Amino acid sequence: MTVTDVTTDRVSHTLALTAEYRASTERVWQLWADPRQLERWWGPPTFPATVVDHRLEAGGRVTYVMTGPEGERFHGFWDVVAAEPPTGLEFTDGFADAEGAPSADLPTTRTRVEIADAGDGLTRMVIRSSFASTEAMDQLLGMGMLQGLREAVGQIDDVLLATADR
Amino acid sequence: MVVFESGEPAERTDRVFSALADPTRRDILRRAALGEHSVSDLARHYRMSFAAVQKHVAALERAGLITKRRRGREQLVSTDVATVSEARRHLEDLEALWRGRLDRFGETLASTPEEAP
Numbered sequence: 001m002t003v004t005d006v007t008t009d010r011v012s013h014t015l016a017l018t019a020e021y022r023a024s025t026e027r028v029w030q031l032w033a034d035p036r037q038l039e040r041w042w043g044p045p046t047f048p049a050t051v052v053d054h055r056l057e058a059g060g061r062v063t064y065v066m067t068g069p070e071g072e073r074f075h076g077f078w079d080v081v082a083a084e085p086p087t088g089l090e091f092t093d094g095f096a097d098a099e100g101a102p103s104a105d106l107p108t109t110r111t112r113v114e115i116a117d118a119g120d121g122l123t124r125m126v127i128r129s130s131f132a133s134t135e136a137m138d139q140l141l142g143m144g145m146l147q148g149l150r151e152a153v154g155q156i157d158d159v160l161l162a163t164a165d166r
Numbered sequence: 167m168v169v170f171e172s173g174e175p176a177e178r179t180d181r182v183f184s185a186l187a188d189p190t191r192r193d194i195l196r197r198a199a200l201g202e203h204s205v206s207d208l209a210r211h212y213r214m215s216f217a218a219v220q221k222h223v224a225a226l227e228r229a230g231l232i233t234k235r236r237r238g239r240e241q242l243v244s245t246d247v248a249t250v251s252e253a254r255r256h257l258e259d260l261e262a263l264w265r266g267r268l269d270r271f272g273e274t275l276a277s278t279p280e281e282a283p
Binding site: 041044 | 261268272
């Protein structure tokens with residue numbers, strides 16, 4: 001089990017995932033820093049990513065193209081906010097048109113990556129992600145509403161299931 | 167990659183999440199998911215003015231979370247469950263997306279052994 005924890009951090013207002021890997025901190029960082037290794041895991045198998053530009057430094061940009069099973073192409077980008085090899089990375093991740101202009105129609109996410117030695121040959125990687133363009137989402141998470149929201153919609157779904165059975 | 171396949175204008179996502187951020191509006195959604203309610207019916211459940219409840223209903227309608235229909239002099243409100251589920255999907259999609267990435271991250275590490283220094 002790679003992912004060891006998924007949680008909503010009510011202090012930093014984000015969805016946080018923790019994973020542990022049997023590898024060194026530097027090795028884990030390489031999977032972000034080397035475009036050929038990055039493209040092996042960034043896109044799902046049905047939408048493999050090809051990294052085009054890769055400037056992993058504050059103010060830099062990473063661009064990639066994902067190709068779907070029907071040959072459809074999706075252009076994505078990261079605007080790098082901070083890069084501190086081999087332990088930290090922060091970027092805004094969004095989709096763009098074929099010319100690389102950011103799409104106004106799709107939500108962007110803001111992601112912070114923290115990589116640290118966890119002892120015993122393990123490296124812990126924490127991903128904190130939130131919908132950057134959606135202030136309301138931040139508010140929602142900040143107020144500890146994620147759980148409330150899930151419960152609310154969960155209850156609605158339960159009601160619907162119950163009524164469908166009749 | 168449902169995050170972008172189910173893409174929709176970010177503005178609308180904003181409206182949905184800000185509408186859901188209020189406990190009274192979530193409660194209205196729950197009630198209206200059980201069946202149609204008139205606004206005056208709904209107003210009876212809350213310690214606030216009819217006008218305040220009407221405002222909450224209007225915010226939910228703008229976000230596409232409820233639909234309204236007129237019956238005589240009454241406005242009947244019901245929850246648009248598709249939109250509610252869509253909002254939940256955004257959160258779950260983000261989590262599913264990262265779980266997939268972190269699993270592949272591990273596979274990539276395992277298949278490319280660390281080079282000896």
